[in-house]
Amino acid sequence: MSVVLTFLVNTIFNLIVGLIVAKFLGPAEYGKFALAIAVMAFGQVVAFEWIRLCGVRFYSERARTETPKVRSTLDAAFLAAALLFVPFALALAFLGPEFSLPRKLVALAFAASIANGLFDFHTALVRARFDDRLYVRLIVSKNILAVLMTAGGAWATGSATVAVIAGMASLIGSMLLWHPGLKDRDATLAQAEPRLVRHYAGYAAPIVAAIVLYQLIPLANRDLVARWYGFAETGRFALAYDLGLRAVQAVGSALDVLLFQIAVRAHDSHGEETAKAQVAQNIAIVFAILAPASVGLWIVLPSVEALIVPQAFRGPFAHFLSLMLPGLFCYGMTQFAIHPIFQIKQKTLPLVTAALAACLADPLFILVLPRGDDASALAISQSLALAVGMFVLIGFAQANAPQWPRVRDLALTVLGCAGMAGLGVPLRALPPGFVVMLAQIALCGSLYAVIVALFDVAGLRGAFVKKVNPILEQLRRKGGIFKLFLPL
Template sequence: MRIVFAFLVNTIFNLIVGLIVAKFLGPEEYGRFALAIGVMIFGQALVFEWIRQCAIRFYSVRTRDNKPTVRATLDAAFALVTIGFIPLVVVVALLGPETSLPRDLLALAFAASFANGLFDYQTALARARFDDRLYMRIVVIKNMFSLVCMAGGAWATGSARITLAAGMVSLLGALAFSYRHLHDPDAGFAKADRRLMRCYGAYAAPIVAAVVLYQLIPLVNRELATRFFGFAETGRFALAYDLGLRAVAALGSALDVLLFQIAVRAHDLHGLDKAREQIARNMAVVFAILLPACVGIWIVLPSVEALIVPQAYRGAFGLFLTLMLPGLFCLGLSQFALNAIFQIARKTRPVVLAALVVCVADPLIFLILPRAEDASSLALAQSLAMALGLLTLLVFAQANRPQWPPARDLFWSILASAGMAALAGPLRNAHPGLLQIIAQMAISGGVYAAVVALTDLAGLRTAFLAKIVPLVRRNKFLNRTFTIIT
């Protein structure tokens, strides 16, 4: 549970820093910054993501102790890829293509993909060996640096370039402070295995192809927003997408890092059938948490916009994020629930095909839809494309004859989320503010918690009691109270 808390802390800090940066850069400069971030994430996915995926799948405490070749091969792969990546950054800086971004900012974005790739790889290693304390340490240090460097840089200069460079300093600084704990002393480059590297590349290639395609979507959409509506509208569009995606991805990633590793362990110890059973349970949990989370975001959105969104982004922020939320929910289900079916079976081509459907459908739907004066049609096209991607993945998953989660869990999740929307939704625009959020959270959270308590939805009640009962029993006062109640 500590790693889940770390994910949530990281998300909160990312939201805070993102809002501060957006405020001090302003919509137009933030539009440039957001487009550069899209390039950075795309470059990271294209070049470094496969190593992170292999670390999650093949590195563990057991391999660290007994098979140092695994870590040595992963480190050697990262070093080789970096050596090949450096000339690309130089070429982009000198001879890069003409885009909406200046060449120097484009090159800086590609350089930032190295820093982000290294950070994600190293934190993936910590997560894979369940070193929650180390992961928390890295995240806290990174967030402290980000708050000082990125927010301070945006405030002092109002420059997208300085802010992006400050982000690189934050990532690399956090790793430098934790190097001793991240290092495996027995895993030098001499122990790297080329055959193992090829095996890892074959495993990760389809997954990375899907990630690259998914990362093309926000990048292409930001480029389209810039060309059709200008950098200021790109900034408004990107802020809504970034904050919505971070909220959904934080929940999904926190669940995934726990649940997928449990499925991998079940596969290693008990075989494929047990792993499929665990994946079915995982899917039920992801659905039962992501759906009410997205509904909850929609419920509190007017109050969130009034409280924390900078004035220059209001109105557009609420409209865009409302249109994006169904797509973000579909994306979360695809990445954190369904992808595990193919990852465990090591048949990951359907993941690529589903991502390709999204990538092709997104601009086509945008061109077909009636053109709005703002980027709302782009937000709607994005959601429709992600829904098509989820449908495609479901069709391929059914062909693999997986074990699906119980229908009762899906039914109760939908019913409880509908109850949240019905009871708290009418309050959305009454008096947006802090008291409104508290009231909405109390009503909607109470509805969902009641359904979980009554039905043991997706096993959440059982999991909660398994954690809380030992704590109660260790406390004399709480134990006496619990005994009286029961």
């Protein structure tokens, strides 16, 4: 539970730092910063994400003590990937095709890919061995440094270049602070096994290819926005997408931290059929939480914009994010609900085909939709492309005869979200503000909570009761004032 809470806190801090940076850089300079971050994320996924994924799947506390060659192989793979990535990145930055982003900033973004990849790799290993205390320390120190350095650098200089350098420094600083705890004393590079590298790469390569293809969509669209409408519009477009994506990933990733590991354990302990049933239950849970979260974000969006979005981004922020939200929801379902069907079976090639379909759909939608005075058509195209990817992957999953969640759970979730939207529409017409946002959350959230409580949607009521009962029992045993309120 502490890992989930820390993950959510980390996401909140990322949002805060992103908003501060956007405020002090302004739309045009933030457009450069956002495009650089997109390049950084692309480079990280291409070069290093497969190693992180393998760490999550194959590394554990047991592997750390009994088979140190697992960690040795992962470390050797990261070192080799970094050494190969550096000349490739420099060649692409200074000799490759011309980007709308300055070449020096492209090279700096690729350097940040290594730092970010190394940090995510280490945090994945710490999570895999359930070292909650070290994980919390890494994340907290990184966030403190990010506020001081990244946000501080943006405030002091107003430079996207300084903000990227400061962000990279916050990651490295956090790892240096806790470096002794990140090492495995029994793992040395000499123990690395090429056979394991081939096995790991075969598992992770299709997943990484799919992620790369999905990242190409917003990356290419940001470049088009910069070319057609300028960096200021890119900044507004990027801030809406980045905050929306982080919100969806905060919910999905927090669930995935627990649910995927449960499915893996079910597969290892009880076989494929039990794992299929668990994945089906996981899909129902992700849908039952991610769908109302997305609808809720749309309901409170005017108030969120008025309260936290910098003045220079208001208006376009809410407009673009409203257009992007359906696609972001589809992307979240793809990553955290449908992907595990293939990951558990270790047959991940269909992920690439679905992502390729999304990539091909995006430019087709851009060509078909009329171009207006702003980047709305690109936001709609992006959203539709992500929906295409989800439905294509569902088709591939159906061909593999998976076990799907109960129609009852899906239908009740849709009914609850429709009720939230119906109640939220008149609430959105109220003047935005903190009190209005609290009222929207209370009323719409309560409506959905009642439906979950009455019908035990996706087993959420049962899971909640199972979690709360031991706490209530402990309070009963302690006695005191609780005896007045809790039944014996």
